Amino acid sequence: MDSYNSNNTNNTNGTNGTNGTGNVNNNELSVIVERLKSSDEKDLNDPDCKISEVEVSSGDFLLKFPRGAYTSARTVKRKSIMDLQSHVSRMVHSLRLMKFIPESEVPTEKSQDNKENNEFEAEESSQITRELIPYRKSDTFKQLIIPILRKGLSRYCEIKGLPSHNNKRECEDEIKVTILVCYSFKEKRPILVAHFINLYSLNTSRCKVEIYGEPRKSAEAKDSQWVRDRKLLESSMQPGFNEIILLDSNTQNIYEGLSSNFFAVLYNPDKQEPLVVTAPIHHVLEGTILKIVRMICERDKIDFQFWFPNANDAEQWKGAFITSTSRLVLPIELIKFRNGRPLVKLPPHNNTIEHIKNEVEKEIFHRAYRILW
Missing domain, CATH: 3.20.10.10 (D-amino Acid Aminotransferase, subunit A, domain 2)
Structure with a gap:
């Protein structure tokens, strides 16, 4: 599918528990924030977004969108993102390495084995390259992602009853944030979306x-x-x-x-x-x-x-x-x-x-x- 749809924010599919890596499985409430309009809007601080409350793990969230560049971050006392600049740099670097090409144009293994070294390879279209320019630059990508993070963290804290903003009550719960940038050939636009869920760590010292x-x-x-x-x-x-x-x-x-x-x-x-x-x-x-x-x-x-x-x-x-x-x-x-x-x-x-x-x-x-x- 090209983008995540949820008509029922109280979806109850899935099973409880965490897997061996400490990541949550399904049946855990999460928040998804997707930017709806193009990145060249004048108002970057309050973009038009779709906010969904769904029960989906961070791994399954990534699988519901087309292939793209992603990073997994964590909060610090739910109000901050740990090392945000490193995550921005990672996303930009990954997006520069990746080409977004329709599946029909991607060479098969057989065709790759038979092609000459100088034979034409599928390239990303100039239109897609232009549309992805803001996502492949650190300064503009940071401008694009911060409002998404603000909306997602606020909503997640609200629905989970966690302190945020000016509430002084402390809590040990942290939030895992997964950011994805992909290209929807169906909608003919880049997708910037983030997933927010409880951060699970292993209950073991080794x-x-x-x-x-x-x-x-x-x-x-x-x-x-x-x-x-x-x-x-x-x-x-x-x-x-x-x-x-x-x-x-x-x-x-x-x-x-x-x-x-x-x-x-x-x-x-x-x-x-x-x-x-x-x-x-x-x-x-x-x-x-x-x-x-x-x-x-x-x-x-x-x-x-x-x-x-x-x-x-x-x-x-x-x-x-x-x-x-x-x-x-x-x-x-x-x-x-x-x-x-x-x-x-x-x-x-x-x-x-x-x-x-x-x-x-x-x-x-x-x-x-x-x-x-």
């Missing part, structure tokens, strides 16, 4: 992961097609496990999780100090928490390198952790391989990981961009 599945293509772009592609892997995750980590089966190099970045803590015998490694950023999506981890390591003189952690060395690791919007920094206690290799149990405590975890939790307040007052 997690279990499976290493399985090949790295994804076009990892630098936050493309909602990946949400579709990873469904099969998500459904195969064993009970009690929280994430699947992707690796190259030939080299055993570890890339990233289905919805997280992956880090291993090694010991550098030459310097006699810890070494934090994660896959090079051109091979994975650089998450907002990854950027903060890198900053903390550089600031606090912790050796940090963009090297591929290798699964063959897992028994020698001093620790490992994943990062994401909902989980921030989550240490790993157990690694499972699907090739029959014995489980790898990691040390129960690592001072380097604990330091990074505590500093990330502080940093999110420093990077909060105020949306509601």
Whole structure:
């Protein structure tokens, strides 16, 4: 479908609960805000929007729209977005990498195999390129998204009875915000839409992961097609496990999780100090928490390198952790391989990981961009 329709804001389809990654399943009330008119309106501060109250998870929300660029953010005390500029930059970067072409014009695998190197490839139309210009520039995209965030957070707090605006009552509930920009060939216009739902985090201080599945293509772009592609892997995750980590089966190099970045803590015998490694950023999506981890390591003189952690060395690791919007920094206690290799149990405590975890939790307040007052 080309855009989300909800005639009944009290839809009750779905099931309760959260999945292993801490994301909410269906049957949880959420708010969707979609911009209705073009981006060249003079009044950017109060655009015409459609606001829906529906029961749909953030993942299913993305699947109800055409393929596009997306990002998942979190609130800080429900009034601010953590590191908004990083999310804006990610969206702009992804949109610049993506081409919006009708499915009928996308070459099939067979045609791609047979084409010569100099043969014409399908290109985005000049009209679509013009329409997407405001979304591919950081300053104008930020102007477009802030009113959507303001409307969505206000409505979500209102329907959930959460304090917002000038209410001084505090509450620990935070909100997950998923922003999507796609192109509707049916409506012949770009779509800017955001989804607001309760932010679920795992009720555990450590997690279990499976290493399985090949790295994804076009990892630098936050493309909602990946949400579709990873469904099969998500459904195969064993009970009690929280994430699947992707690796190259030939080299055993570890890339990233289905919805997280992956880090291993090694010991550098030459310097006699810890070494934090994660896959090079051109091979994975650089998450907002990854950027903060890198900053903390550089600031606090912790050796940090963009090297591929290798699964063959897992028994020698001093620790490992994943990062994401909902989980921030989550240490790993157990690694499972699907090739029959014995489980790898990691040390129960690592001072380097604990330091990074505590500093990330502080940093999110420093990077909060105020949306509601």
